[in-house]
Amino acid sequence: MKKLHVISLGCSKNLVDSEVMLGKLQDYVITPEIKEADVIIINTCGFIEAAKKESLGHIFEALELRKKGALLVASGCLVARYAKEIKDMIPEIDILTGVSDYNKIDSMIRQKQGIIRENVFLNTDDKRIITGSNIHAYLKISEGCNQSCSFCAIPSFKGKLQSRNIDSILREIDNLAKQGYQDISFIAQDTSSFLKDKGIEGGLLKLVNAIEAQGAIKTARILYLYPSSTDFELLDAIAQSRIFQNYYDMPIQHISKNVLKNMQRSYKDVRSLLEYMKKIPNNFIRSSVIIGYPTETPRDFEELCEFLESFQFDRLNVFEYSKEEGTKAGELEELPKKERTKRIQAIKKIVAKNQKKLFQSMIHQRFECIIEGKSEISPYFYSARDKRWAKEIDGEILINDGKFENIGYYNVEITEYKDNILIGKIIES
Structure with a gap:
């Protein structure tokens, strides 16, 4: 099976579009290594200057690291905003597509032909592959x-x-x-x-x-x-x-x-x-x-x-x-x-x-939290967030005590705040 590497930049709205593309490319195996990929997709952000530079940086890195014959696809806001400039500046990109046709990514790759339109894509019933969470x-x-x-x-x-x-x-x-x-x-x-x-x-x-x-x-x-x-x-x-x-x-x-x-x-x-x-x-x-x-x-x-x-x-x-x-x-x-x-x-x-x-x-207070598994900070901690908090953007509570069974909802007591980190224990599921 061919391998796919996807980089989704910018906001969560971009992430949803990237997940639609993953849903259309289920025949591919996802690889974390650019060098192994047969297809590399970079879903760009073009909101502000820093985002533009980050997107271009990932494109140039992919061009440098990709193996011979691998397709590079640049999609998203930066392409929608500067399609002509990018095509002229970086002709090595194989497929350029903006924000209108994420659900056609499979046919674009088969035909090795991008689609640039002024329309915007709004998912209705296209299947997505959700990333980063099971809940x-x-x-x-x-x-x-x-x-x-x-x-x-x-x-x-x-x-x-x-x-x-x-x-x-x-x-x-x-x-x-x-x-x-x-x-x-x-x-x-x-x-x-x-x-x-x-x-x-x-x-x-x-x-x-x-x-x-x-x-x-x-x-x-x-x-x-x-x-x-x-x-x-x-x-x-x-x-x-x-x-x-x-x-x-x-x-x-x-x-x-x-x-x-x-x-x-x-x-x-x-x-x-x-x-x-x-x-x-x-x-x-x-x-x-x-x-x-x-x-x-x-x-x-x-x-x-x-x-x-x-x-x-x-x-x-x-x-x-x-x-x-x-x-x-x-x-x-x-x-x-x-x-x-x-x-x-x-x-x-x-x-x-x-x-x-x-x-x-928050110390000594109890909150109903969502626990999804081990924290990226340390394998010795589980990662929790107050159920009110949005994933990733509002922070986490590190759990070092109590019984964790499965991904889900738990009552958690905050026991400590140290070095800008909240630490808590599970009271009950």
Whole structure:
């Protein structure tokens, strides 16, 4: 049997597309070694400059290491955004394909011919090979985005919002549940706008209620809520659900009205939404901020620092502004690199202080957790995560005591926090 090596870069949405390709290539044996592969697929990311460089780095490495006769396939966002430039710069790539035809990868490889179209692929009933877990899976509910954030190039190559219908999502959930997947993370560029492209308001609320009625899975969470398309009714529905965790992932990007206005993002209800989430029992609030946007004044930055000191997110990603061609913000003069770095460091200190305080407060508390097996940190520990937490991005709890039987749900007590690591013991399954 021929061997296949797949590198999936970027976000979890890209990972879902990579899993669709794996589902179409089940005649191949997966190999972790590029040198052994007959086909190498690199599913690229083209979101920001650092992601572009990483994707190109993997492509050049594959060209250097591949054996004679091996096919190199470059797919995904970077290709969709810069197909002509990549073809001219790296003609050694055998197959180029963007974000429109992941389910045709088998025929592309047979014909040694890529497909470049402006369409976007949205999985409905194509079988995926889930990677990285035997209990958790990502499920993409829509593609594209109708927002017009001034710093973001995604709509330029992903296009406008395209939602799946609820029935197709329920079918996929049922199929995943039959395979043993009981924990699902629902993803999209803008999950809270789900079904708005079909003229349906409250689409995500309808989906939450439908999944609740279906009852096929045990736990779920929703990633990437957008402030202007999120309301209190949706937050309440999540809080009242038996399945959906009180996990509120809303990238705010900033808190200053001045910066948000220049970013072309909604700023009217951001604070009220966050305060409402904070009042919901057992809440977990994740967000992200962009530091050093071209119009961010010292006062804007100070306002953000003051807010982050007082609000204290459970998790916060901090990104330095990245200038992207083809965006409105890309036409503005950037802040000096030295100033951006200084501001990033100041924010990271606040985040680290808040995170330490949060983790210390967890000692001697009990949480229902998902345990999937040994930790990558050490074979002497099992890896657990609070069932509210999203896989990989929210961290882990190392288990060094108690009886582990099978992958699944356990009550865990946090016993120690040391060197930024949480340690716990199993109380019961």
